[in-house]
Amino acid sequence: MKDLVNNRLELFLTRKHPGATFKAITGDASPRRYFRVTNQNRHFIACVYPLPFERHNQSFLLASEFFQKFNLPVPNIIEESGPDGIILMEDFGTELLSSWLKKCSEKEKDLAIKKAINIILQIQSTTNKARLEKNVLTKLEFDFDKLSWELQYFYVHYLRYYKKIEIDKATENRLFNELSKIAYLLSERPKMVVHRDYHADNIMVKQESPLRLGIIDYQDARLGPISYDLVPLLVERLAKPLDDETIDEYIEYFLSGRAEYGLQRIAKSDFVNEFWMMDLERALKVLGTFGFMTAVAGRTEYEQYIPGTLKEIKRAISKISQKFPQIKAVLDL
Structure with missing residues (x-):
């Protein structure tokens, strides 16, 4: 059976970023799933939520927007799709x-x-x-x-x-x-x-x-x-x-x-x-x-x-x- 989260991200990228590939990033205890996306030598992170969201109560987006006003080192938001439950953001690399x-x-x-x-x-x-x-x-x-x-x-x-x-x-x-x-x-x-x-x-x-x-x-x-x-x-x-x-x-x-x-x-x-x-x-x-x-x-x-x-x-x-x-x-x- 195909992973529904992978399938949702694949459909989103096919529609919005044709040719992009993605690979899962090891997660933690969170219900969110993270993927590293590659598209024409560009890399970014996809966060896939278990359910669709509305922007006005999406805490990560709202916190990002607020923190950026103060030049805090948070990732830039590249794209968001509430109906898909997906946020694409800047990739800070792999070094924790x-x-x-x-x-x-x-x-x-x-x-x-x-x-x-x-x-x-x-x-x-x-x-x-x-x-x-x-x-x-x-x-x-x-x-x-x-x-x-x-x-x-x-x-x-x-x-x-x-x-x-x-x-x-x-x-x-x-x-x-x-x-x-x-x-x-x-x-x-x-x-x-x-x-x-x-x-x-x-x-x-x-x-x-x-x-x-x-x-x-x-x-x-x-x-x-x-x-x-x-x-x-x-x-x-x-x-x-x-x-x-x-x-x-x-x-x-x-x-x-x-x-x-x-x-x-x-x-x-x-x-x-x-x-x-x-x-x-x-x-x-x-x-x-x-x-x-x-x-x-x-x-x-x-x-x-x-x-x-x-x-x-x-x-x-x-x-x-x-x-x-x-x-x-x-x-x-």
Whole structure:
């Protein structure tokens, strides 16, 4: 049986770009499918959505349009077809920052991470304009309900479905109280525009000399805690995890660079606690994703990432001023 997504893209290209060929790009847990399209020595990326879309509520297109006003390094949109559920965009190449960091020098690595941090600050500098315009990026945020949902996702898909842990009511109540505490504390933090998934697999190395980065996969951009994008950049998808001292140096760089982008200064001690709390929340949510992909979707390749995530949760908890004994107990940390 012919792949319906491939068939839809083939029909679209035959109609709009005769002679073009395409090849699937390895995807992630997303329902979107990506393809590299070649047409007369030109390359671009096709994103094929599972269903048709209307432009006025297509988050990737609207976020791209907004970010380009601020010269953020997002791909140019070449063509869009809502009825086909297809977007053609600029091709940033094949070099993910995560893979490039494995082979570059320590000096180049430091430069790349600092450039990536500057992009976070640039994204955050769009917040006031986004609020004034009532942009789509401000319609969603990491409020208490959203954060609680993510932490419940961890409980259901990691503890219940993957680990098959049976928890008595008293223990469950204590666990839920701690998860709610995380959601509440983070939901009360000041919020700015965030990418939402700013790890090294969503940052492309467009050019090595001089180094130029590009960002992708920002369709879920929204308002979130100020530390939100810095956490995945510094702790996720890195072949060699950064040590605590190096993370602290990059936190200093992030905080000291805020004034250059017209952003309010933040007390370091306050920010550091938020950073590790955000790290804890993201890691718990990621455990839920790994549990779902392994136990429900049958994608067992995600299981290999669970031990490292548990280690990161243990580190985060050790750094936070608040205590979470029930989370540690249920995860056997």
